[in-house]
Each structure stands twice: as C-alpha cells, then as structure tokens.
Amino acid sequence: MSTYPLLSLAIWIPIFAGLVVLTTGGDRNAPLARMISLVGAVAAFLITIPLWVGFDVANGGMQFVELSSWIPRFNINYHLGVDGISMLFVVLNAFITIIVVAAGWEVIQNKVAQYNAAFLIMSGLMNGIFTSLDGVLFYVFFEASLIPLYLIIGVWGGPNRVYAAFKFFLYTLFGSLLFLIALMYLFIQSGGSFSILEWHKLPIALGPQIWLFLAFMIAFAVKVPMWPVHTWLPDAHVEAPTGGSIVLAAIALKLGAYGFLRFSLPILPDASHELSGLVIALSLIAVVYIGFVALVQEDMKKLVAYSSIAHMGFVTLGFFMFSAMGIEGALVQMVSHGFVSGAMFFCIGVMYDRVHSRQIADYGGVVNKMPKFAALFMLFTMANAGLPATSGFVGEFMVILGAVKFNFWVAFAAASSMVIGAAYSLWMYKRVVFGDVANHHVEELSDINMREFAILGVLAIATLWMGLYPQPFTEVMHASVNDLLRHVAISKIQ
C-alpha cells in the first residue's frame, strides 16, 4: 500500500489549487485562471486513481488511513480513511470536478478565478466528507462545503438566486443543528470520543437510538433530498449555473445518502430496523409521487431536478432493505446518477447557452440543427430512463430485484418508475429534440463544439462502461457492504 497520504492530497490539492487560482486576480487573467484550475482538477483526479487501483477488495475495513491529533483537548482527530462504500465517491468527485471546470470554460466570463476556485475548494471539502472518520472533522467539512455552493448559486446564479439560496440555507441549517446535537450526544455517551468507528461499536438503548436516528435522518434527508424536504432542490438547480447543477446533482446529493451509511445504519442498527418502514415509505413516495411531478414540469432543469429526487429514492430504498443487492444497488445508483444527471444538466446547459431558455415550450426540432448533440442527449435520456447497457439500469435493476425478495409491493411501487421514468424522460426529449424546427432560436442553433463533445463523450463512455461491465464498480463494495450488513444485523441494545 502506498505510503503517500493520498487522501490528504485528494482533499488539499484541489483546495490549494483553488487558492492559487484566486491569486490570479481579475478577469484579465482569466485564461491563466482556467488553465490552473484544469491542471489542479486533473492532478487531483490522478491522485485518486491509486485509491482505486491500490484498493484491497478483500478488505472491508478502512484503507489508506491517516490519523493525527487535531484538537487534543476534545480528543478530536484528523482521521481519514476510505472503505468500499466511500472510495468510489472520492474518485467520482475528482472526475466530476474536471467536467465542471471544462463545462464553464467559455461560458463563464465573469469572475472566472473565483468561480473556478469555488468549485475546486468545494471538491476538496467534499472529499473531506467522504473520507473523514472523525465526527467533528466530518461536520466541519459537511458545513464548510455549503459555502462554495452558496456562492456558486448566489453569485453566478439566475434571477431568482436569492430565494433559492435562502431556501437551501433554511433547510440545511435546520438539519445541521440536529446533526450537531446528535454528535454531541454520541461524544458524551462514548466517554469523550469523536471517532466514527468507535461510535459504530457503542451500545445505545433503543429510545436514544430512535431520537438520534431522527436527528441524523433530518440532516441527511434534506441533503438527499427525500420527500417531503426536497423542495429546495428544484429551485437551487434552476438558479444555479450549469457547473453548479452538475456538482449539486452528481456529488452534493450523495453526501446525505452517504451519511445514512456511515452514521445511521452502523451506529443505530436497532433504530434503523425499527424505522426502516418510514424510510422505505418516504423513498417510494419519492419514486412515484416525484415521478408524476417530474412529468408535468415545463422547465427542463426542474424536470431533471425532480427526476434526481426520484432516482435518489431508489438509493434510500436500497439502503433500508438491509440486503447486499439493495445496498450495492443503491451505491451503484449513486455513482451512475453522478454521470447521468451530470450529463443531463450539461446537455440542458448546452442548449441554455445558445437559446437562453430552459422552457421546454421554447424548443422543438433541435435534432435538425444539432444532430451530434441529439444523439448524445438521447443516450443520457435513455440512461435517465434506466435503459439496460447504460449505468442508469444497473442500480435500478439491483434495487428492484432486491426489493422483490424484501416485499413484492415495495418492488411493485419501485418498478413503476420503469414506466414513469421513461415517460418524463422521453416526453421531454420528444418535445425538445424531435419535430420540425420550432422557432428562429432553434433555427440559429449550432451543433456542439469540440469541448462540449469531449465532455459529453467522456460521460457517455463512463455511462456505457458502467452499464456494460459494472463488475469493477461493485467488486470494491462487496467486503465493506458485507461487513456493514453483519454489523447492522447485531443489536446494540444491552
């Protein structure tokens, strides 16, 4: 195993690069800022490759562990590590950061350095979330990662950005406070430890477990987002610039889901079992209810935002069936959603840059003017509808199949997304892309350039690869997921 502190590098390289980018100053140095950002993002991505290559798939525990004391007085440590659950998200995050920097290359002309710096710092902070094994460290990263996202929406966002940012703020503040209280409680109960791995072993009575579970759940559910605390997401997406939407959908939504696996399930196994019905019910509402809501959206970004919520419903559903298929399917769905929703938002961005509208009604017949774009957009639309051979299928397939064993009617409700998901995805595609050229804006469209083609091409390869050969993705999860399941099966009530 490597002796380099790879995880620290994965966190601090992008943050450092972000700070360097900030020093380039005003927009007259924009080309330099872009170049440094790209180099930083690529370097950060390359650092994560040894994580995957060097990952020991037989080991379900933490790997690449780094541990040093941070605030000794409160026993707070700088404790990092990845297991089969978190490793892929570090890689995905670094990968998406490159996409995001490339996505804003020509589009963002205002405050370029600050824009790129925000994304790079955000990327580092999110890696911190996925790798933290200390409660306080996790919390600091968790909260700090909100700042760049606020800025991205608030500064480069659309006309209604203040409302969107405020809504986001209100929701997450509410969740964060409860999360903090839960952390404090665990600190006290464990006799002064913030180690998440210690907490995994901590016996807790059922009553407190339930309260802690609800506190965690509210914090994470807002992030996922789960019904009914989801209404910030469509607004945030609509107002965010393309890059912001990509990061939000591809990575930020995964933080909440990851929290369930890192905190709720292993620390509170009894409460997890006890309240699994609640989570599953909310997940199914997300899949079905939100699917219907997505169907009638008139704004493309809102439609994809709602479809994200529905897809994340599969994730939380998969977690709380307590089976390997369910959890691995959910994790696969999270990674896949990173590729597919990222690509969908980028596609919408491509059209928005040209027409300056996200309304479905303002389009029609795009294929006549942008055939290359239409072909790639078709691929991602189909992936969004869960077509086999795309990554979108794998997770849904695993969760649905896992659900049949769990309960036929849960599977029935989840499988209804096969129809609803196809309906909203294809109906949007039909109205936007097919048909005769609808108006002079569409008439003036030019097909995607090399940069846009490269971005969509890379995402297309990732989507197809994961759809045709998902084994490398799930292979790394097995040991950790099995450990988790064994752990969750044992009661902590004494």
Add this chain to the structure above:
Amino acid sequence: MEMQKLYLLVPMAPLVGAMIAGLFCRVIPRWVAHTATIAGVAIAFIASVIIFKDVLAGNTYNGAVYTWLTSGDYKFEVGFLIDTLTTTMMLVVTFVSLMVHIYTIGYMQEDPGYNRFFSYISLFTFSMLMLVMSNNFMQLFFGWEAVGLVSYLLIGFWYTRPTAIFANMKAFLVNRVGDFGFILGIGLILAHFGTLDYKTVFERAPELASAMINIWGAAEWSLMTVTCICLFIGAMGKSAQVPLHVWLPDSMEGPTPISALIHAATMVTAGIFMVARTSPLFELSTTALSFVIIIGAITALFMGFLGIIQNDIKRVVAYSTLSQLGYMTVALGASAYSVAIFHLMTHAFFKALLFLGAGSVIIGMHHDQDIRNMGGLRKYMPITWITSLIGSLALIGTPFLAGFYSKDSIIEAVKFSNIPGSSFAYFAVLAGVFVTAFYSFRMYFLVFHGEERFGKADDAHHHEHHGDHDDEEASHDHHHGLAPGQKPHETPWVVTLPLVLLAIPSAVIGFIGIGPMVAGDYFKGVIHVDNVAHPALSQFLEHFHGAAAMGVHAFSTPPFYLALAGVLLSWFFYMKRPDIPAAIQRRFSAIHTLLENKYYFDKFNELVFAGGSRLLGKVLWKGGDVAIIDGFIVNGSAKLVGWIASITRLFQTGYVYHYAFTMIIGVFVLMTLWINRA
C-alpha cells in the same frame, strides 16, 4: 474455429457493422455503410448456419462470456445458450435481417438518413441475437429493452413527422408497461431460485411447483402462477397482446423495411420466444396458461376484425400481424410451444414477405399507401404481385404452404386442449381463419386486381369515407402518390430479390419443418411439456401422419372451407359487388364506428392513463409541493424566521458568505458550550 468464438461472432459482426455505419454516418459514403452492415449480417447468417448444423449434430452449449455483476450471493453473467430453439431463432433473425438489409438499399435510396438507417437495423440485429442467444434472464432483459430502444429509434426515424414521434414514444412506453411486469417476474425468480441462469432455474422449478407466496393479505398464491403471469405481461408488451397491443399499429410510422424486420418477423415474436424458452415454468401453472390462451384468443380474433376496415396497406398487414401473434400465444397457452415457435418461423417468412411486398407497392405507387387508390397493379409489378400472392396464400393457410402447417397445427392442438378457456380459444382461432382470409384477400384484390384507381387527380373517393383520419395522418408527409396519367412501375432488383428469396421459404418451410419441429424430437430437452397435465399436443400428434397426409386431409376440415369462404366473399364484395361493403357499413354503422375507433383502446388510454398521469402530476406538484410543502411549511417557517430576523437585523449585511461564515462560528460556539458543560 472454436465454436465459442463462432457464437461470439454471430452478434458481434452486426454490432461492428452498426458501429461503422453509425459512428461515422456523417463522413462515410453510402456504399460503405450498406456494405459494412450487410457484410456483418451476412457473416452472422453464415455463422448461424454452421452453428445450426453443429447443433443438429448434437453439440449444444451453455456457458458464460463474462461476469457482468456480482452482488451478495448473486452472480449475473452474460452468456450463451446454444440449442435448437436458439439456432432456429438465429437463423430466422439473421436471414430476414439480411433480406431486409438488401431491400433497404432500394427502399431508402432517396432518404438522407440512409447510413443512420443501416446502423439502426444492424444494431437491432445485434440486440435481437443477444436476446435469443442468452442463457439467463438478465441478458434476456437486456436484449429485450435494447430491441425496444432500436424499435423506438426506427419508428421515429422520420423525426420531423409529428405522428412518428408520437408513435415511437407510445411504443416505448407501452412496452415499458409490459417490462414493468417482466422485471417483477424476473425478481420473483431471483428471489426464489437464487439465480437467473436458465438451466438452474428450470432444473429447480419442479421443487417449487407447489410453493405459495403471500401477495395480498393472508391469501396465498402459487409462486409459479404469479411469476409466469408477470413474465407473460412482459410478453404481452413486446408481442403486442391485448390490451398492450396499441403500439403496434402506430409503429407503421416507421419505414417499411423495419415494419417487416422488427414489427412482424422478429422483435414482436420475442415474447413468444420467451414463453417457449421458459416452458418449464409455464408448465407448472395451468392458471397462467389459461390466462395466456385467453389473451391470445382475444388478440387473434378481435385484431383480425380490425384488419377488415383498414385502408392503409401497411396497417392491414399490421393488424394481420397482431392477429397472428395471437395465434402463437394461443399455441403457447395450449402447451404447444413447439407449434408456436413453428408458426413464429413460418410467419416470419411470409409476413416479412407481405410487408416487403407492401413496401414494394408503396415504392411503385410513389409513397401512396391507400389501397383504395390502387388496383390492377399485377400488370405493372409482376414480381411483387406473384410473391405477394404466395405470401397471402401462406398466411391464410392454403394447404401445403408454410402457414397452413403451422396454423392448422395450432388449431388442432387447441382443439385437444383441456385447460379453462381453450374452448373459447378454439372458436376464436377457427373464426380467425375466415377473418384472416377475408382481410388478406380484400387487400390483395384491391391492390393487384380490378379497376386501376391510381393516377387520378384529387380522387373524390378519399372524401367519401370519413372517420379514417388515422390513415390520412399516417401517410400525410409522404403522400406523394402518382400524378395523373402516371403508371406504377416494378421495383429494382434489390427490392424484388428479397421478395423472391422470402417467397421460397414461405412456400416450402412448413412442409419441411413440421415433421421434425412439431412431431419430431427437434426440441427435445429444450421445450418442456407436461404431457399428463397438458396433453393437447401429444393428442394432436396421434392424428399426425406426415406432412403430405396432413395437407391432403386438410381438404376435409373446417379451416380449409372457412379460408375458402373468406377468399370468395372478399372476391364477391370487392371485385363483383363493391356496393355491398358500403351498404353493410351503413347498415351496421355502430359496429363500423367501434372498429374505426379500434374498440376505443387508444382513446381510453389517452384519457385515463396519459391524461390521468398529467392531472395527477399537476395536482401533486401544485397542490403538494407548491401549496402545502413550500407555501405552508417552508415559507411559513421563513416568515417566522423573518420575524425573528427583524430583531437581529443589525447582523444582516446582505452577503451570503457572511451568513454562512456566521453559521460556522455559531456552530463552534455551540459546540464549545456543550463540551464544557459535559
């Protein structure tokens, strides 16, 4: 060459062709696209023939190519199962596909999407081959959805036509409704068998024959019945059985070659193939078989009726396809799986022939598809005429032609079936014979015989018949038609050659095939029939004394006279006394309206499912998200916060990051307080 490599070559060759034609469709010349794809499909066909011979020599194969996914105790592989059922399908798929590829050179020669079209049909061939060659349910589902995708792309091939892009979305969504059931069936198999591998599942099936599961409350259901019905719902989508048939007539929006390949010969028969493949499961549930036979019988008869009133040449053939798929389904329900596959094969040849013949007529008529504007074409298009006649005769079950053997076997098998619903099915398939003969020869006479009605300036004919707006829409964009005085012309050899090559098997394959496929042990060990519980096929075979005897015997059986009556009646109605159909139409206008509206399935679906979903979406969005969650809870809290904030206004600077930073500080302060108190 090692056989495993050859197996792999079969699907891969068309895939490579599709990729060459598709990825470079904008840069390569047309001849590269069609040469690459035709070469790919030709290689697949030749390899299939070699594999077929190898399998006949007794060399079957069941093995994995690669592990797609492992999770928990489950392992999903991509692999091949090569047996007689697979090779039969491989031969049908690659042969018809090859014919369609050649035909396309002529049919699409003026189309700007030429290369793209070749890419799609080769991609379809790949997907269909992966479907039939699969050795597990996962890959079956893969191929299943992949052919659905290509079907979607091809129905909407002319993507600026509103009807085409509506039809392709409708096709995909209706198929997804079927797949919804299908995936639940697959899930039940995985949950109870622990694997999706055919061989293991079929071996373990008898152990679970009497297993019960709780589906609703305390009521116990037979696992096999629920599983098989779920699987069959998938088949109902793909093979267009009532009530999931609604997509197939609309799929005629696609170019005619794909109507022949996808919507007649191969893809739509995937459901039939799947049920035959899973015969060891279906045999364990008489309830599921009853369900199958009733659905099939309804489709066979009632879709046939709709063929009678269609005026678009492709739609007549489309409804005929629906009806024939119903026949196959009836055969499945009667446990005569081998007969279903036999009919699938003969139907693939003669229906592809009829569709390609219709396409040839459409070219000859300069893209006029209305049979009321045709007539007397036999003089101008002799090859199309003769081959279409062979196809029609095969379809209606003329003794010694292909369709006769397969269709009569179905009728006989159903006669001996004893499962609930089989007597209705027997009536339906018998009545269907008359209906089939009537609509087939109505079309045949109107197109090839009688008065020449083409080339007339704006024919008043058109406007007399009302209520046929669907046909009008269908051919709207391409409705050039012949100019006054212009005559139809025979099509080039690339079009007529496939017609001739398909006419040969349409004539003889039944005579050759019935002995081994139905009566012999061709499908031994592949298709499983419980002869004790479902003795229909074995009783039929007791009366079977060879293909020749069956053909001779046919002249004394009801189906022959029903078919003859159908032909004669259509001759009388449409050649002798064209006033009679019009009079009947006026007299029984209620029935006519019902048929014109296709039993109101489309209107019902549009109103209840499409409209209902949109309404529900609106209610949940505006009522749930906007009014209750945002309006009451979020903005209500925001107002509360705003009220508090009016007190703390001093701290407001207006910068988002100040708030965020303040929050972080607050968090640390709070933390410190807590820790110190502890």
